[in-house]
Amino acid sequence: MRIAVTGRHGQVARALGEIAGRHGHEVVLLGRPGLDLADPSTVLPAIRDAGAEAVINAAAYTAVDKAESEPDLAEAVNGAGAGAVAAAAAELGLPVLHVSTDYVFDGSKPEPYGEDDAVGPLGAYGRSKLAGERAVAAANPRHAILRTAWVYAPYGANFVRTMLRIAGNKPDVSVVADQHGCPTSALDIATTLLAVAARMAAEPENRDLTGVFHMAARGEAVWADVAEAVFAASRAKGGPSATVNRITTAEFPTQARRPANSRLDCSKLERVYGISLPEWHGPLERTVSRLLNDAARAG
Template structure:
């Protein structure tokens, strides 16, 4: 099975490559210069020429704060680019999996968000990702849109890597304690994505396998709790650690507002696709160990 994946350097794309190693899945990682989500016509032609069995659109403009000053670029990549990927999938007659985000919600709810809850993004990034969801759904009926949250991994820039870097520089780290969500391993997301692709290919007539689904780790945490868990595991493995000073969001202003409640209800994914991701604490330890090993290997 050949799966074309946009966004070669992203956490989920790299995780897909790792998870598919030695399996029957062939992951075709694509990024500039092969594809450019701001050049939709060329993008479509490249994807169609590859003739994959499925497409995963993991490429995105993810600079949440910078998006506030670059709304056109965010829309070009996250909405118009996603639409082009979906059109290619439709022309090929293959399923597309679109990665999306908890930022499509305003975070004011008092329970985990379900797929049919009203959306209301707080910033440009969330608006562009929501537009991408709608564009994909319109362009390619054979789609699964997977909303995830707080992605971390041994690859690229993410919260865990940032915390370990800060712990090497200081004894205390101030971290927001009034935003809650589900830290989710990119490697676990990759496992879930591959499972969804298999389901879409195996049961093309099942409409319930198509649509929007929430895919996050089990369990929840605040950013401060996530940092504390990361430092505890790092310290136990002989790595850097720091004391977490919990602070409210008001003490850490950013250009883009974040949802206070990023919890997503994943029961639909479990019921329909039979997929549940592990608890975030279970997946955090191997990530920490791998990051520490990478640091030890550096000259």
């Protein structure tokens, strides 16, 4: 199956490019200048030329803090741009999968969030992603909006790579311990997206496959737990490690507010698609091992 993927350099797009062949699929990664979500006129021609059977929108403006000072750009890419991708897919008769985020919620719920829970973004990034969800749903009835959280990969900018870099230079690090979520590997996200795309393409009349789904690793953690798991995995492989000092969100102010609760209830994805992502420790340990091996090979 041939799948058009918006984005070339993001974690999920790169993961899709890495693993698609293992699952019998071909992906065409589309990005600037040929496809620019800030310029909707580029979207339809690029997707049409890809000759795909499904479209995955993995491109996004992801600079959460910077979005507070660039809300219009975030909205253009994550809102109108996502809608343009969905509209192009609809015009070509294709299903569209759209990757969204836990940031559409305000984090005040004490339990994991379900797909039907009330949304309430805390900042510009979350608002732009929510606008994208709504634009996608309005533009293409054959849509699957998949919200995920706390994404990391062996590449790109993410928490796991940041922790390893810090451990190489400092003996200790202060990490927030009052934000709860589900650390999720981009490679597991990519595997899920490929399976969902294949089902949607194969069953075009099955409306149960459409709508909003949550897609995150099993289990939960606070950021300090994730840091400690990174350092334990690294230490076991002879890599850098550091002591974690647990702090509150108030002690680590950022330009954008983060949800205190980013846990996602993923039972709908399992019920409809039969997909359950792995528990988070295993994928994290494999990512750390890969990063250490990559660093060793690089010298």
